[in-house]
Amino acid sequence: MNVRWVALKYIKPGAVLAQRVADGRGRTLLARGIVLTDSLITRLKRVGIRAVCIENASTEDVVVTEMVEEETKIEILSMTYETLAALSSTTSFSYKVKPTFLRSQFGPLLSEIIHQLRQHNGAGEQLGSVYLSDGELFHHSVNVTFYALTLGLQQQMSETDLIDLGIGTLLHDVGKMRIPQHILRKPGRLSHAEYRTVQLHAQFGYDILKDIRDISTKSSLVALQHHERLDGSGYPWGLKAPEIHPFAQLTAVADVYEALTANRVYRQAYLPHEAYDILLADKGTKLSSAVIDAFAQTISIYPIGMSVRLSNGDGAVVIKPSADNRQVPIVRAIENERGEPIRPYELNLATASDIHIVTCES
Numbered sequence: 061m062n063v064r065w066v067a068l069k070y071i072k073p074g075a076v077l078a079q080r081v082a083d084g085r086g087r088t089l090l091a092r093g094i095v096l097t098d099s100l101i102t103r104l105k106r107v108g109i110r111a112v113c114i115e116n117a118s119t120e121d122v123v124v125t126e127m128v129e130e131e132t133k134i135e136i137l138s139m140t141y142e143t144l145a146a147l148s149s150t151t152s153f154s155y156k157v158k159p160t161f162l163r164s165q166f167g168p169l170l171s172e173i174i175h176q177l178r179q180h181n182g183a184g185e186q187l188g189s190v191y192l193s194d195g196e197l198f199h200h201s202v203n204v205t206f207y208a209l210t211l212g213l214q215q216q217m218s219e220t221d222l223i224d225l226g227i228g229t230l231l232h233d234v235g236k237m238r239i240p241q242h243i244l245r246k247p248g249r250l251s252h253a254e255y256r257t258v259q260l261h262a263q264f265g266y267d268i269l270k271d272i273r274d275i276s277t278k279s280s281l282v283a284l285q286h287h288e289r290l291d292g293s294g295y296p297w298g299l300k301a302p303e304i305h306p307f308a309q310l311t312a313v314a315d316v317y318e319a320l321t322a323n324r325v326y327r328q329a330y331l332p333h334e335a336y337d338i339l340l341a342d343k344g345t346k347l348s349s350a351v352i353d354a355f356a357q358t359i360s361i362y363p364i365g366m367s368v369r370l371s372n373g374d375g376a377v378v379i380k381p382s383a384d385n386r387q388v389p390i391v392r393a394i395e396n397e398r399g400e401p402i403r404p405y406e407l408n409l410a411t412a413s414d415i416h417i418v419t420c421e422s
Contacts, residue, residue: 064116079113118394140198148237163274170226205229207314214354228282235265281305289346309348332361362389367421373397384410
């Protein structure tokens, strides 16, 4: 597939979609092959789409292998959306989501996701590909789950543990459904009182999940402890390393990375390598060294097809992870700083010390 993920603000009319465009719940908005017009681009911006995948002759040999199949992503997004909505109330549940049967609902789908990840040897080269202007809670939850399961596979967890981990990560932020939206979506800095209110979501989530009979204690502890830190600086209880469940320690790494690389109402997303550097800065003090080592060995932070701008001004596309360092990609430069086509050339950024990525344009 000839692909290039490009932010809508850089898209010009006449670009052809190389992949379908989906809305927040995974439903198709525009099909593959559609030619984008000014009005379509405006409509996509209005519904919060941040980037689209377009055809590009300079990358026609680049093969994107999704770690999780598109249909499976749609199904898990939809199920997570419905479940979080249902669990936001303690008094009523959707007829589609019975509180005592969540494991039986999620289990088969999580098993399929685990199977698909195993087929790719657990290497997370194409994860977290939801491009919205401000990631919705269920999108964040699904992306965290993909990262967490990849890390769990690398650590050779059993199938049962992987499913328990998956349920815990899909529902780890369910407590935020009880936090006022004006606080969660506040564009400016939170007051001390507002921040304390947000912190309550960990306990709220645990209180919701612990009473669901077919969800394990391990899964519930993910909701309670995913903001705890090894040095005791986290919340809600200020636990230290031995007191924090391994599932929560693993989720913390996936949660921090996914949150940093997503756009928020109060800030733009960090570049993937900047977010990774933040993980490394907290390695062994706040975040688990073993989990971060697993992250480094399995997850490529620059997805194939991502558009980037290099420090020399050229626009490029990620074509594969570098064998020298999975967190620094090999790119193909295809345009100059004015957006004009150039003779393509490839560059291994792991060994090109004088050139680096300055921004992502997707």
